[in-house]
Amino acid sequence: MKTSDLFHQFPIGRAQAVGSPWALTVALAVIVAWAVTGPLFDYSESWQLLINTGTTIVTLLMVFLIQNAQTRDAQATRLKLDELIRAQKGARNSMLEVDDLSDEALSRLKLEFARMGEHPDDPVRQRLRRTLGRARSQGQQDQQGRPALHEAVPMAARTSRRQKQFDEGSRRLRGQQQWT
Secondary structure, three states: OOHHHHHHHHHHHHHHHHOOHHHHHHHHHHHHHHHHOOOOOOOOHHHHHHHHHHHHHHHHHHHHHHHHHHHHHHHHHHHHHHHHHHHOOOOOHHHHHHHHOOHHHHHHHHHHHHHHHHOOOOHHHHHHHHHHHHHHHOOOEOOOOOEOOOOOOOHHHHHHHHHHHHHHHHHHHOOOOOOO
């Protein structure tokens, strides 16, 4: 087995082991054993130093183990998202390099997405409205048995509200770069 494969498998195995109920049971047993032996050692400094040293070492090792697991998960998630971006027709491939953007560029991008979500003609909003409308008409219920959505709004009221939203969105976006 290669060294890189061993280094890859070791943290994964340890993370799974440490996250198991047995690991918690062992940790609790060590603490109980340490507490029970306190009177035997007359609660000496050596007795206290033993648990302090042990917990410090375990904590330090766990920090590295957790960091390794989080880094791997983040990389896997990024790769999955990259695949979705590549597979989605009309998606911006420039989003693949978003991890390399500066904080300022990320803030601008975040604002752009916020504006997109506010725009009444946003395709995602339109799809959500259609889906919610179907849930209303089919009388679907949430987990508590309540109607999935509020009462249906008459078409005339929906049209005027939609027009108001569009007008407000247009005013806000006037003078700013339109999203595509």
